[in-house]
Amino acid sequence: MKDKRFTLVSDTPCPITVLNDIPLVRLQFGERTPLTSVKKRVRVAKGALLAEHGSPNVGDMHASIDGVIKDLTASYVEIQYEGLPLDVAGTAAAAAKDTELARPVEPVSFDGLDEIELGKTLKRLGIAIRPFTRPCELFIINCLNPEPGMLYTQELLAVHMPVIEAGFSLVRRLNNAPEFVLALPEGGSASLEGAGVRHVSPQYPNSLARPLIKIVTGAERTKHVTLVRLHNIFQLGLVARSGLPLTEQVATVFGKNYLAPLGTPVQTFLDIQGFKLESGDSVILGGAMRGVAISGLRRGLRKVDDAIQFIPKGSRPELEDNPCINCGACVLVCPMRLRPNMLSRYAEFGQYESCRKEQLATCIECGMCGWICPACRPMQQYFRMAKLQLGMPTFQHRLRGQ
Amino acid sequence: MTQGKTFTEIRPRFVVDTPPFMHRGYTVNAMMRDMLIALAPAAAAAIWQYGIEAFRVMALAAGICVLTQSLWEKALGRQSRVFDGSALVTGVLFAFLLPAGAPWWLVATGSALTVILGREVFGGIGCNPLCPPLVGWAAMTVSWPVYMDPTAVNLSSSLLDPLIRMKYYGWTALSQGSEMALLLGGQLGGLGSAQIAAVLAGGLYLLVRGVVRWEIPAACLAGVLITGAVFWRFGPAMGIGPASAPPPHLYLLTGSTIFVAFFLATEHSSSPVAVGGMFAYGLLAGFLTVLIRIFGMYPDGAPFAVLLTSLGTPMFDLIRAAPFGGKRS
Structure with a gap:
């Protein structure tokens, strides 16, 4: 489907603003377990370890600013900015309690580490290392903006190439794939030593994993191919260059690019831009095609969130349980060549096993069917519900742990 | 009054909805509007050729279709979908198959059957296994072949x-x-x-x-x-x-x-x-x-x-x- 709204490149440059001095961050634990020393009113230094996770898919969590833990619940920790950390000797400020969390964090050296040790070290620095270590025959770096409304990849390639190179050098150490490919939008000119270049039409959903793998390899086999977003390479690069835990994140927020501390609340971005929201608007964490609508503005930016978008009231017809009119528009537009018309009706009427037979597991939740549906049916919602019933992982599920 | 903010006081309140948050903007209503626009030239030509007779048949068929659907939905306690325009379009499509001189009872019966037998008994829009106007047309053709014969009902036409x-x-x-x-x-x-x-x-x-x-x-x-x-x-x-x-x-x-x-x-x-x-x-x-x-x-x-x-x-x-x-x- 050709639609100008699906173009994934911008003609005008969108420089990345670096945000410092955020008054408060809220860090979501996800599936990580907080350390026992993390308590209210404890002073923490930027980079101090706050929560851990056993899986290589989830990086550990660190304080992203210097400050004092203001609030702590089962799902998040809030840190309020309070100037510089104490020196090691500990000339204490009055109210806050000082523990080892307040000690400034020392950079780690990656020299001489073998593959396993390097992976472990990076995980402790907050990197989800699983995609990098996955054995494969082809390693693709996806340099397309993942979804419409995200604008950061061109800027990263233009301005932050040294960071990406640093990240890529670690990738080469973690993964011994015989071939590395940089998937660039048409007209893009970046290059990495040791990686081939493929130009791809910058049109959604070409930026999603399976369609992109098909374009690059020409085959519909994803088993021996690893695909990583440029975003993740950039995160790896930040850690590689500093040797410090991951505390920053690049994201497109309301059409502008930022390099902001992890956990920066949505409200802070609104304040910076002087953006006013009305009742009935939607605020989306992630892309407009696959993201999550949030109900409160204190939600902090997670490592997996590369965009915050704003959908004005009434800009989209309401999605309701309207009957499918069987027009076939979704069948034409599905990049996975599924039959969303049948899938959604099976899910709607609770025939989940039929969904499995119609290969629901192949669905990548790109949102194209819901975008085009003239009956305005909540297609993705049906598919997620059916996947949940069948015990298949959904896109949101995979993000929830982060 | 409670001390804290009650739920209704929290402003602004955002719509928490399901993705995608973009839509092509082409809905069933727009589709039906396009259908009516597409039918307009032939409708005008029919009125030019047969005069008020043709208009009578089209208006009656469309009206009966809309009325039948709304009554049917009310009787069955279903959510009304009559405003999506599909009943109106179905009525005009059915009328296009009738001769201009068709008697009113034939138009009315056929239109009602088009909606009920053609579509609503199967569950409404999107559920019909056959094209509704054709179901109505077939029922009329088989039941009253003489009244459906254009030569027989348009005797005054040259x-x-x-x-x-x-x-x-x-x-x-x-x-x-x-x-x-x-x-x-x-x-x-x-x-x-x-x-x-x-x-x-x-x-x-x-x-x-x-x-x-x-x-x-x-x-x-x-x-x-x-x-x-x-x-x-x-x-x-x-x-x-x-x-x-x-x-x-x-x-x-x-x-x-x-x-x-x-x-x-x-x-x-x-x-x-x-x-x-x-x-x-x-x-x-x-x-x-x-x-x-x-x-x-x-x-x-x-x-x-x-x-x-x-x-x-x-x-x-x-x-x-x-x-x-x-x-x-």
Whole structure:
């Protein structure tokens, strides 16, 4: 489907603003377990370890600013900015309690580490290392903006190439794939030593994993191919260059690019831009095609969130349980060549096993069917519900742990 | 009053909804509006040709369809969908198949049957296995063939029904060079469906707007032309009198072939959704149209051909590419 709204490149440059001095961050634990020393009113230094996770898919969590833990619940920790950390000797400020969390964090050296040790070290620095270590025959770096409304990849390639190179050098150490490919939008000119270049039409959903793998390899086999977003390479690069835990994140927020501390609340971005929201608007964490609508503005930016978008009231017809009119528009537009018309009706009427037979597991939740549906049916919602019933992982599920 | 903020005081309140948060913006209502625009030229031509008679039939059919659907939904306690415009469009489509002089009770009964038997008994829009206007048309044609015969109910008209002439006197009975007159609607038939040029213009508008996909009309017309050409060329060798197998273009210029191919065969719910299935469906519908015209007892083959072909839609839907990865279930 050709639609100008699906173009994934911008003609005008969108420089990345670096945000410092955020008054408060809220860090979501996800599936990580907080350390026992993390308590209210404890002073923490930027980079101090706050929560851990056993899986290589989830990086550990660190304080992203210097400050004092203001609030702590089962799902998040809030840190309020309070100037510089104490020196090691500990000339204490009055109210806050000082523990080892307040000690400034020392950079780690990656020299001489073998593959396993390097992976472990990076995980402790907050990197989800699983995609990098996955054995494969082809390693693709996806340099397309993942979804419409995200604008950061061109800027990263233009301005932050040294960071990406640093990240890529670690990738080469973690993964011994015989071939590395940089998937660039048409007209893009970046290059990495040791990686081939493929130009791809910058049109959604070409930026999603399976369609992109098909374009690059020409085959519909994803088993021996690893695909990583440029975003993740950039995160790896930040850690590689500093040797410090991951505390920053690049994201497109309301059409502008930022390099902001992890956990920066949505409200802070609104304040910076002087953006006013009305009742009935939607605020989306992630892309407009696959993201999550949030109900409160204190939600902090997670490592997996590369965009915050704003959908004005009434800009989209309401999605309701309207009957499918069987027009076939979704069948034409599905990049996975599924039959969303049948899938959604099976899910709607609770025939989940039929969904499995119609290969629901192949669905990548790109949102194209819901975008085009003239009956305005909540297609993705049906598919997620059916996947949940069948015990298949959904896109949101995979993000929830982060 | 409680100390803290109550829920209603929290401002602003955001809509928490399901993705995608973008929409193409083309809804069923817009689709039905485009259908009405596409039907407008033929409706105008029908009124120009038959006067208030044609308007009477179209208005009555559309009104009865809307009324029947709203009463049916009320009686069954279903959510009303009458405002999506599909009942209105169905009514006009049904009226296009009727002769301009159809008596009011025939129009009313047919319209009610179109909505109830054609669609609502199966669950409403999107659930019908057959094209609703064709169901109504078939019920009327079988029940009151005389009142559905354009020649019989339009006695005052000076026009002729070319289908009858071709059926009983052979295609050579049509005066030479009458193609242009036929194209411009100079024939008796369904009040809208016989306005060939106007219907064709409306059909092309539907294609341009993307309401219907080009595959079905193209395959349908190709099916008619190919089968017609085969019988025209080889008919005498097969023992069919040369007068019974007209040149293929006459199939398109007479009766409701064009109207059915663009407006009824493409009815979303009763037609296949995958490209391969669409071609097979259209070709079969075209093939059956010619077969019914030559061998059947009904002079206009297209409506019954599409009704029959629609029965095979679930089969045609099996003609499809395998999902990503090439693994079939």
